[in-house]
Amino acid sequence: MKIITAMKPDDLTKTELHNLYRLISSINESARMLADISRPMFNGIRYISDSELANRLRVSKRTLANYRAAGILGYYNVEGKVIYADCDIEDYLKDHYIPPFQ
Numbered sequence: 001m002k003i004i005t006a007m008k009p010d011d012l013t014k015t016e017l018h019n020l021y022r023l024i025s026s027i028n029e030s031a032r033m034l035a036d037i038s039r040p041m042f043n044g045i046r047y048i049s050d051s052e053l054a055n056r057l058r059v060s061k062r063t064l065a066n067y068r069a070a071g072i073l074g075y076y077n078v079e080g081k082v083i084y085a086d087c088d089i090e091d092y093l094k095d096h097y098i099p100p101f102q
Contacts, residue, residue, distance in 0.1 A: 046086040047076070053084050 012020065040046075054061045067073045068082070073092065076083050 047083045048086055048089070050082040050084075053089065 048056070050061055050064055054064055057064075064073065064082075068075050073084065074088050076085070
């Protein structure tokens with residue numbers, strides 16, 4: 001039975017250390033990205049802000065305001081902050097999907 005001991009930085013070559021640090025850096029970057037895009041759930045529903053939805057749909061916040069005024073999108077107004085239920089936006093997009101011509 002072979003016993004594996006913890007490696008020390010002195011045991012690694014420069015190339016191995018460089019590759020290890022690159023891998024760690026990549027993992028850190030991925031973790032930061034995931035933290036930025038993840039939203040906590042409230043009663044199983046994720047909510048997104050007005051700015052985030054505008055960025056996702058690539059429309060202006062004014063366009064979203066027009067959608068709200070026309071009753072196109074449902075929203076919540078919490079102390080002046082407009083938020084949308086992620087599932088409501090997905091449902092709206094699914095209902096209005098037009099498949100490509102074949």
